[in-house]
Amino acid sequence: MSQTPVETPPVLSSPEAVADALRAAGYLPDETIAGTVHLAAALEKPVLVEGPAGTGKTELAKSIALATGARLIRLQCYEGLDEAKALYEWDYRKQLLRIQAGGTGGSGTEGWEDVEGDIFSEHYLLRRPLLEAIRAEDDVVLLIDEVDRLDVETEALLLEVLSDYQVSIPELGTVTARRRPLVFLTSNNSRELSEALKRRCLFLHVDYPSPQREREIVLARVPGFSDKLAGQVANSVAALRQMDLKKRPSVSETIDWARTLQLLGVTEVDGDALLRHLHVLLKHQSDIETARTRLTR
């Protein structure tokens, strides 16, 4: 595909290596996550990470950056995000100053062509995250967060970047990446993404972890937490997820709860402790009610 020979950094050379590196960075991947990240590096394709909120999608990109020693460039998407905020923008104040300076500079020999060529050079370009990732000299990981918040029209902006790792600037020509960055897009699936975008990406669905994995996550994230208590915490959260709730507790809430328990010096989680701490895990009053009636019957 690319002219330059593909050189995968050693940490990404196999699923096992990815898993080890991530673990060292404090993120506990399962087989699917490690395998998909490895494949993304091998095929040089972006990864579209989808799943319920709070399951560590953003955290994955951060940990990859940490594990590979790359710089993380983050583009937080929101409704109304446009080219000027995502790709690049001309620094018109600086350009204005340059033109004024040229006008009063005295000699008057400077032609408009010179000025124009000058003010449309990279010096006057404000790099936004996408261009920054493409132009980077060092290793970068590009995180495009909550891509589902983007307007449908703006989504098309990403296509060129994601398929060819290049950006076209009319005044400058096409800027191509020196080395292809690892790209992660996260989505909470609040709307369907376009086929064109999905086709360019590998798909990774991150669901709630199994109790075993969640226990390990708690242990890794909350230092000094007891093994037994972590198991009980993971089990209780798994039980809550079985219920029919508006918003099921996510991993981040599990960790919050574990920290709370640690602060309070709780050593044993039973039904009562869970009842008392429901508000840490559940964010809707109606969910708390549902869980309470279910647990006290």
Add this chain to the structure above:
Amino acid sequence: MLTAVEGLVAELRQVGVPVPVSAVVDAAQAMTRIDVLDRGAVRVALRAVLVKDAGHLTTFDTVFDTFFALQGQPGEVEEADRGPVGGDDGTETYGDGHGDGGGRGGAPRGLQHLDDDALRDLLVQSLRDEDATLLRALARVLVDRHAAVNPARPQDVGYNLYRALRMIDSSEIVARLAAAADPGPGGEGVPSEVAVLAAEARVQALGLALETEIRRRLVVDRGADDVARTLRTPLPENMAFLGASALHVAAMRSVLRPLARSLAARMAEQRRKHRRGALDVRRTVRRAMSTGGVPVTPVFRRPHPAKPQLVVLADISGSVSTFATFTLQLIHALRSEFTSIRSFAFVDGIEEVTDLIDRAEDPTEIARLLNEAGAGVWLDGRSDYGNALSGFAERWASQLTRRTTVLVLGDARGNGHDPQVDALATVRRSAGAVHWLNPEPRDSWNTGDSDIGRYAAHCDTVVECRTLRDLRGFTERLAAPGAVVAPGVQPAAEGVGQRRHDHGDGHHHHHH
């Protein structure tokens, strides 16, 4: 390897998962970059490349198990004492499945001699420790003993699974798992609700392992293509409402909630986006004062598009009740997109069920509540559209306004009763629009006792609504801003006349 990938892709497409050519190319490329002998790695890679929608993952896993079932599974400890791997177990004759397990191929020998109680102990252990290898080995023994897999009847997977789960007594396993996790306060041996729920979550893995094993056996015997064909299930959104089995209904129910959520998000977004109205001169001029009189930022009026008021008349008699409850659920989940929703249920009589449905904390309860209340039944519980519609026209037509959209859900099969078309005409005169959603395929409209053609004359549109996908399409058009009346479907009169021509491949798309 590539043949298997091709088969897999063909089957995925057959089931309705869209797989673009570029994804197939990626799949082939991915195979060169991973260890193809590692089945898990192959699964992960193909999944990442071929599937682009979380709703398709389960389908993918099933299809993958079918096409890659015969590949070796290295790293399995129990395989070591099994003798020749694969192939031999499918040739066994499966009798009543109650043998003692001795001498049957397939299961690891060490486990063969254990009785069911010991197996249960091991099962509890494997589920508790999430030991997938042990669980797989146990699944083999269990399927050997209890599932009674008959390769001549591959369509029985559901029954085989049910049977194996019943023989091993999965509720007992839940209880033991729960007890192991939590001996109860003070060791009374009564596990808490938390422990039970957590145990239930874990036991799902057992069902999956058993199903995979049963399918593996069938594939050994009959070949992947054949099994895939026999066991093919459409995606939930493409399953027909009419005649849906309990399994299909469960699958459809599981996709309904995410569907309603994404639909609501999308509608809200459209509403926001379409709100730019005419130029507001006064405010533009006012704002221009801050830029020296130059109108740099024009200000536009924000029109408030009228949200439709909905009145839903749903036939909830046995034959079409699935369709009715799904539609009611979807519409009520979207209630913020409408000014008001009033629901009426009918069989041969009609009554208002708005309160009943609002009371349902969870949309999936609607069906149960309607049943308990015995709503809409007046005489014999067989649909009588004529009586129901005239009853509605008599009692409620006066409350309809031009801003009301009336939806009628049903197959228009009045069991030979007088259709009383005039009643629908009355309703239409008072309401802004009348849409009829028919769950029957267009081909069977106007056959037998179907009166849809006669009603169609008094409807703005008659829509074929066989699947969740159709339903979603209709709902989206209905709530679209500005589409208070006709959601862009062909007018009823034409629709009825031309319907036989535009009905092509069994899946119908309405033009906009």
